[in-house]
Amino acid sequence: MTHTYQITGMTCSSCEAKVKSALFSVPDVTDVVVSKETNSAQITMDKHIALTTLQNVLSATDSKYSISALEHNETVEITKSFLETYIPVLLIFAFITGVTLLIQLQQNHFNFEVWMRHFMAGFFLVFSFFKLLNLKGFAESYMMYDIVAKKIPAWAYLYAFVELFLGIAYLIDFNPLVTNSVAFIVMTVSIIGVLQSVLNKKRIQCACLGAVFNLPMSTITIIEDALMILMSSYMLLHLL
Template sequence: MVHQYQITGMTCGNCVAKVKSALLMVPFVTEVEVSKELSSATITMDKHISLNTFQSALDPKYQITALSHSEMTEQAKSWFETYKPVLLIFIYIASSTLLIQFTNSVFDWMQWMQYFMAAFFLVFSFFKLLNLKGFAESYQMYDIVAKRFNGWAYIYPFIELALGLAFLLNFNVVITNSVTFLVMGISIIGVLQSVLNKKQIQCACLGAVFNLPMSTITIIEDLLMIGMSVWMLLYHFYN
């Protein structure tokens, strides 16, 4: 079973590590995800564990409380309200790149995909870089590489930025799309695990600027980039 709690008193990354370590020591707890940005902890356990047990395991300066039904209801905004930022970004990117093609005499689908991917990576890396530390903390909660190598969470936004520039400048098609396929292919593993396990954690796709929950929207984003990179590679080799 998975339960979400609010934790106060966390002020730094070291606090997050201490809280996570303490909660993992509680018997029957199998997994813990802690977010300083959200002041929350998502705990997976084999059997019900009382709140007092968790509080006893923590340093007194950290206070843990169960997320009440009213708080959960307040957070459960409409689907559109929740994902409005990312939906608007997709609309802007799709519209602007389509308009570029309408200025050409012939609509070039490959060029449209190239510009779409360029804009996608440039915009999404921008939001991640606005609060690099906040993004890294969120990303480490679910990415399979960042969980083991914290530095990857800090490097990842710059990889997206580099990919965006590579697509914009029409840099080597094979290298750019191969790297995109590899990076997004690895990224989607952690996303799928989180969504399938129904973990209530923050999606780091727009950094720490917006509080977006992990969902199928995140899967679609990654699959879209994977699909486009594969399509462009196939087009390059067979045309």
């Protein structure tokens, strides 16, 4: 079900990101769309959540934020399917897979390692692009669950650029040993916070596509990170 609420107290994009992250942390919330332009929030939930619960999490973030019911008509409640929720990620993977396979079709034979390198280049370039669209919003979401960013906030900002440089490194085939080692370490550390959040059933906004899309943390996020870990480890084994 989806309900629309009025939010007061938001003055900038940072406020928008804070409100979004706070509401995502509420149990049974699966999606949040916040707009400071309309001072509203659309919250998708598995079951009804009391307004006081939502207000409490906002007040804990900043006392200036206030939430009130704007639209609670049962006829407009929407239960989003898995496909509707994760279609941005699924489309990105489909596009990257399709383009990298087309590149291989231009060769005389299919080279699995070259295809993986191109796939990883596309993955890191695209995902870093969405993070850099709103770096501050991404960083604020990432700091909520990443084990390094929680202790060193600067890492949340640096992470997007690390992904960008990894994408470029894979694209130009820069020092494969160094590139794959960095990718393996970075993604292994990243997946720890994701696993903790998913296993503890925390409702947190996934920062994999920055603050552009409202994706809940789930097994999809684990699969994304695990795929990069498997690919980089496979390449490392063939280099050593």
